[in-house]
Amino acid sequence: MALSFVWLCLLLMAWFSSKTFLSLSIEDFEGIMNVNGTASIGFIDEDFICATLDWWPPEKCDYENCSWDHASLVNLDLNNKILFNAIKAFSPLKLRLGGTLQDKVRYQRIGDQEQCSNFTKNSSVMFGFTNGCLTMSRWDQLNIFFKNSGAKVVFGLNALSGRKINSNGMTSGAWDSNNAESLIRYTVNKGYAVHGWELGNELSGSGIGTSVSAKQYATDTISLQNLVQKIYNGFQEKPMVLGPGGFFDANWFNEYVAEASSSLQAITQHIYNLGPGVDEHLVEKILDPSYLDGGSQPFRDLQNILKKHGTSMVAWVGEAGGAYNSGRNLVTNAFVFGFWYLDQLGMASTYNTKTYCRQTLIGGNYGLLNTTTFVPNPDYYSEASPGLGRSGLAISTPIETNFGPNDGFIHHYLPILRSRILLTRFKPQCASLASANGKTRSINTFYRHRQRITVLLINLDGLKTTNVGLFFENATTTVKSIQQEPKKQTGKTKFTKMLRNPKFAEATRDEYHLTAKNGNLHSQTVLLNGNELFVNSSGIIPLLEPIKRNFSSPITVAPFSIVFVHIPSIQVPACI
Ligand SMILES: *[C@@H]1O[C@H](CO)[C@@H](O)[C@H](O)[C@H]1NC(C)=O
Ligand SMILES: *[C@@H]1O[C@H](CO)[C@@H](O)[C@H](O)[C@H]1NC(C)=O
Ligand SMILES: *[C@@H]1O[C@H](CO)[C@@H](O)[C@H](O)[C@H]1NC(C)=O
Ligand SMILES: *[C@@H]1O[C@H](CO)[C@@H](O)[C@H](O)[C@H]1NC(C)=O
Ligand SMILES: *[C@@H]1O[C@H](CO)[C@@H](O)[C@H](O)[C@H]1NC(C)=O
Numbered sequence: 001m002a003l004s005f006v007w008l009c010l011l012l013m014a015w016f017s018s019k020t021f022l023s024l025s026i027e028d029f030e031g032i033m034n035v036n037g038t039a040s041i042g043f044i045d046e047d048f049i050c051a052t053l054d055w056w057p058p059e060k061c062d063y064e065n066c067s068w069d070h071a072s073l074v075n076l077d078l079n080n081k082i083l084f085n086a087i088k089a090f091s092p093l094k095l096r097l098g099g100t101l102q103d104k105v106r107y108q109r110i111g112d113q114e115q116c117s118n119f120t121k122n123s124s125v126m127f128g129f130t131n132g133c134l135t136m137s138r139w140d141q142l143n144i145f146f147k148n149s150g151a152k153v154v155f156g157l158n159a160l161s162g163r164k165i166n167s168n169g170m171t172s173g174a175w176d177s178n179n180a181e182s183l184i185r186y187t188v189n190k191g192y193a194v195h196g197w198e199l200g201n202e203l204s205g206s207g208i209g210t211s212v213s214a215k216q217y218a219t220d221t222i223s224l225q226n227l228v229q230k231i232y233n234g235f236q237e238k239p240m241v242l243g244p245g246g247f248f249d250a251n252w253f254n255e256y257v258a259e260a261s262s263s264l265q266a267i268t269q270h271i272y273n274l275g276p277g278v279d280e281h282l283v284e285k286i287l288d289p290s291y292l293d294g295g296s297q298p299f300r301d302l303q304n305i306l307k308k309h310g311t312s313m314v315a316w317v318g319e320a321g322g323a324y325n326s327g328r329n330l331v332t333n334a335f336v337f338g339f340w341y342l343d344q345l346g347m348a349s350t351y352n353t354k355t356y357c358r359q360t361l362i363g364g365n366y367g368l369l370n371t372t373t374f375v376p377n378p379d380y381y382s383e384a385s386p387g388l389g390r391s392g393l394a395i396s397t398p399i400e401t402n403f404g405p406n407d408g409f410i411h412h413y414l415p416i417l418r419s420r421i422l423l424t425r426f427k428p429q430c431a432s433l434a435s436a437n438g439k440t441r442s443i444n445t446f447y448r449h450r451q452r453i454t455v456l457l458i459n460l461d462g463l464k465t466t467n468v469g470l471f472f473e474n475a476t477t478t479v480k481s482i483q484q485e486p487k488k489q490t491g492k493t494k495f496t497k498m499l500r501n502p503k504f505a506e507a508t509r510d511e512y513h514l515t516a517k518n519g520n521l522h523s524q525t526v527l528l529n530g531n532e533l534f535v536n537s538s539g540i541i542p543l544l545e546p547i548k549r550n551f552s553s554p555i556t557v558a559p560f561s562i563v564f565v566h567i568p569s570i571q572v573p574a575c576i
């Protein structure tokens with residue numbers, strides 16, 4: 001044990017002196033991950049994790065599969081204990097309410113005689129359903145449920161209201177905000193907390209079903225902001241205004257940002273980069289690191305637009321289900337989907353995306369919860385792992401590093417730190433995992449709650465186990481926190497001190513290894529450190545218990561596994 005600790009320090013010193021450390025052959029480690037604690041590259045919201053609730057009725061089917069059951073905002077069973085506990089476990093979980101049919105929803109007005117009817121199937125109308133209506137009694141129930149379960153709600157407003165759809169498929173005319181105004185006023189009068197009001201769903205660019213020009217959308221966004229300012233006049237905290245909740249289109253988004261800049265707090269994009277749910281090759285795509293990497297493009301492009309305009313507007317992923325048309329059963333609701341999902345969370349945070357909403361919390365084939373039983377699917381647990389939410393994750397902003405020449409498959413992210421650190425971008429020149437298994441992906445996350453560091457490693461290889469050594473550069477405060485030493489030392493000295501510090505040797509890591517039951521990637525049951533996770537008959541979400549490992553030992557990343565490593569005793573300057 002002592003010996004391996006010495007090796008650790010040698011490695012660290014070698015790190016500082018040059019790249020020569022690679023010539024040290026450390027048999028224990030097939031890969032090295034270096035956490036540069038000096039600065040962070042991006043920040044995410046404390047409640048980065050978000051999930052959606054949609055409107056689709058039970059009659060919604062794709063490729064003859066009807067996967068929505070009673071998961072619609074209008075019919076979801078709000079008395080279900082598991083649903084309540086699953087949301088409550090996050091406190092707060094952001095929920096974005098919306099989806100395709102949101103632009104066909106009318107909000108009941110008090111005293112309105114018009115019938116408030118549900119969506120009905122009609123294949124000759126856009127999206128296959130007639131307009132639906134949200135009763136205020138249902139809205140009451142939903143708000144009581146959200147309040148009690150500790151959800152933070154973003155509501156997607158009907159942006160087609162008042163517009164005409166032309167024969168070319170585009171809309172003309174301005175948004176009619178009257179009905180939205182009555183909903184917002186009702187909400188405020190009832191004292192319901194809404195975190196944000198979002199305008200429209202997938203009407204940006206060429207749109208889904210129909211579209212609205214960027215210029216018009218910006219005008220409508222300004223109207224919504226004015227409306228919010230008016231209705232919430234005198235409130236200390238006003239809800240955010242978000243839009244457009246659509247697919248990224250560079251020209252459209254660019255124009256929209258330019259025109260709506262001062263009226264929009266968050267720009268929301270949707271992500272379905274795996275193609276349609278009916279695609280037979282989804283699993284191959286999910287297990288292909290270069291395919292996964294391709295997913296970073298829209299995050300990067302959107303950041304560039306925001307930077308170019310020098311706006312305070314932030315980027316969100318408002319809806320991401322991976323595979324469109326409701327996902328695919330036993331893929332997007334099974335263990336394998338965690339590889340896509342967690343990788344997305346990591347990449348998104350690298351590009352300073354503040355919030356990432358998974359389609360869906362429940363409903364379709366991509367729910368975090370099983371649509372009929374409400375039992376969590378594997379991704380619920382990944383999301384609830386200590387790195388990501390449950391006990392109040394906060395910031396995870398990984399950094400992508402350079403890769404060595406032989407590790408094209410390796411994706412190595414470095415950490416970000418807490419959100420009150422000023423954003424600093426730096427180019428990490430991390431020790432690539434040159435000798436490591438070609439398919440380990442890693443994402444480091446900093447865990448704001450008690451400023452602990454969590455690292456996430458994903459092994460996309462089905463055969464090889466990889467042992468990864470974890471090292472820190474500039475872990476100043478670590479030494480301080482353990483030894484109560486004053487600052488003002490060079491990095492090298494500090495690491496030297498670590499060597500002599502007996503307490504450091506005793507430091508342990510908490511590890512959470514997630515694997516599929518029976519090694520079956522299509523399983524909907526996940527094992528934590530080898531034990532099956534299940535909800536007991538009282539509907540209680542299990543506690544996620546770590547295993548403890550000695551700090552100086554390698555992290556063993558099993559084939560097809562997801563590993564969260566939580567290091568309670570290490571702190572770095574960027575965290576302070
Ligand atoms: C970790 O390893 C060191 C060095 O071998 C040893 O002294 C220490 O007791 C170990 N700690 C734990 C918790 O196993
Ligand atoms: C460690 O981080 C602090 C704070 O970011 C920085 O001022 C200092 O220069 C860093 N030290 C080294 C050795 O990188
Ligand atoms: C709409 O659907 C909900 C849930 O299925 C049902 O309770 C309600 O009665 C329906 N409303 C109408 C007008 O059919
Ligand atoms: C479906 O919608 C079309 C166009 O609005 C209408 O003509 C037709 O009657 C509707 N069909 C049913 C069954 O309601
Ligand atoms: C639809 O259901 C059938 C039968 O269960 C299944 O074989 C097929 O894979 C499903 N398709 C999708 C896209 O989920």
Ligand SMILES: *[C@@H]1O[C@H](CO)[C@@H](O)[C@H](O)[C@H]1NC(C)=O
Pocket residue numbers: 329330333365370371372373524
């Ligand atoms: C929900 O869980 C049940 C029981 O485990 C399972 O049979 C069913 O396939 C699951 N449904 C979905 C859509 O995953």
Ligand SMILES: *[C@@H]1O[C@H](CO)[C@@H](O)[C@H](O)[C@H]1NC(C)=O
Pocket residue numbers: 036037038039424425426427428429430473
């Ligand atoms: C760590 O980050 C600091 C600050 O951005 C940077 O100066 C330093 O070069 C980085 N270290 C490595 C090894 O990349």
Ligand SMILES: *[C@@H]1O[C@H](CO)[C@@H](O)[C@H](O)[C@H]1NC(C)=O
Pocket residue numbers: 536537538539540
């Ligand atoms: C379910 O788990 C909770 C928490 O561990 C426990 O308090 C409760 O008694 C359990 N219920 C049953 C039926 O086992």
